[in-house]
Amino acid sequence: MQLEMFQIDAFTDRLFGGNSAAVVPLQTWLPDALMQSIAVENNLSETAFFVRQPDGTYAIRWFSPLSEIAFCGHATLASAFVLFRQDSAVKKVTFTAPAVGSIDVAQRADGRITMRFPLRAPEPAERIPPALLKGLSIAPSEVLVSDQAWFALYENEQSVREVVPVPELLATLGPLDVVVTAPGLDHDFVSRYFWPANGGLEDPVTGSIHAGLAPLWAVRLGKSDLVAQQASARSGIVYCQVMPKHVLVSGDAVLFLQGIIQLPD
Template sequence: MELDIYVVDAFTQQQFGGNSAAVVPLTHWLEPAVMQKIAAQNNLSETAFIKQRQRGQYEIRWFSPVTEIDFCGHATLASAYVIFNELGYQGSIEFITQEVGTLFVDQLDDGRIEMSFPNQCPEPLSEVPNALREGLSIAPKQVLRNRQAYFAVLASEEEVKHVRYNSGLLKQLAPYDVVVTAKGETADFVSRYFWPANGGDEDPVTGSIHSGLTPYWANELEQVNLRARQLSERGGELYCQLCAERVLVSGYGQLYLKGRLFIS
C-alpha cells in the first residue's frame, strides 16, 4: 500500500519555525495500531490522518509518537494547508473529530488559515497538585485547568521564557498536560507547553491550548482580539479571537516535505 504524506510547519511564515506536523490523506481508515506506528516512525509531535466524507468535509484523527490525541490545533492547520494548497480545494472545510465536535476552517485573504474551535476556558483550582507545584522552577500566581491541561499563570514573559520543568513530575499529572502563560511584552500573551504524559517534553506550538488561553486572556485583558506567541525554541505566532462559544485561532503554514509511504 502506498500513501501520500506531507509535512507542514504550522503557525509560522519561516521554514524550520513553528510546529511540524505530518498529514496523511486516506481513502479508508487504517487500523489504529498501524496509524500509531506511522506516527512513531515520523517522530513529529503529531501526525494527522484525514479521510474525505464529501467535498469540503473530512474526518480527522491525530497521533503523537506515543498515543492518539483528542485534539490538536497545529496538525489541523497543517491538514487544511494540504487540502487548500496541495489538493486544490477552495472553500470552507469541516473536520469531523471523535472528541471535540466539528472544527470549521477557512483560508483568509492574506493566506492565514483560520480554525474555529470550541471555547475551552479553564476553571480555577482550589488545590494545586504537588507534582505541578514541584515540577516547575517558578511558582505560578494562579493555577487553572480545562479538559486538556493545567494552566500555570506566571508573573511575566521573562518568567515564561526562563521557567524550567521536571518531566518526571509533570508526567504524574496524566492525562493532563501543562501550559505556562503570562501577559506578553512582544504579544498580548505568551505561553510554553509541556506534555511529557502524552507525547514529549516541550511542544513547539500548541494550537489547541489556545481554545483555553484565548478566553482566559480575553477576560484578563478585556479584549476579544489577541495576538499570541509561543516561546519555544522554534517559536510560533497565533492570531486569536473570542466569539462567545467558539474561539478562532489562525496562523500561517509552510510546506516542508511531500512524498510517499510504503506500508506492507
C-alpha cells in the first residue's frame, strides 16, 4: 500500500523555520497503531491524518511520536495548506475533531491561512503543583491553567527566552503541558511550550495554545488583534484575532517535502 505524505513548515514563510508537520491524506482510517507507528517514524511534533466526509468536511486526527493529541494547530494549518495547494480553486475547508468540534479554515489572497479555534482562555490556578515551580529555572510571577496546559506568566521577554525547563519534573504534570509567556519587545507577546509528557521537550510553534494565549493577552493589553512570536530555536509568528467565542489564528506555511509512504499490502 502506498500513501502520499507531505511535510510542511507551519507558522513561517521560510523553509527550516516554524514547526514541521507531516500530513497524510487518507480515503479511510488506518488502524490507530499504524498511524502511531507512522508518527513515530516521522519523529516530528505531529503527523496529521484526515479523511473527507460525505458532507464535504474533513475529519482530522493528530499524532505526536508519543501519543494521539486532542488538538493541534500547526498540523491543522499544514493540512489546510496541502488541500489548498492540491486545488487552487478551494479557499475554505472545515476540519472536525471531537475535542474542539468544527475548525473552519480559509486562505487569504496572499496565501496566509486563518483557522477559527474555540476560545480556550485560562483561569487562575487554585493550586500550583510544586513540580511546575521546581520544573522551571525562573519562578513565574503568576500561574494560570486551562484544559490544555499550565500557563506560567513572566514580567518580560528575557525571562521567557532564558527559562530552562526540567523535563523530568514537567513530565509529571501530564496530561497538561506547560506554556511560558510574557509581553514581547517586537511582538505583542512571546511564548515557549514544553510538553515532555505528550510529545517532546519543547514544541517549536504551538498553534493550539494561542486559543488560550490570545484571549489572555487581549485582556491585559487592551487589544483584540495581536501578533505573537513563539521564541523556540526555530521560531514562528502567529497572528491572532480574539472574538467573543472564538480566536482566529493565522499563519504562513511552506512545503518542504512530498513523497510516498510504502506500507506492506
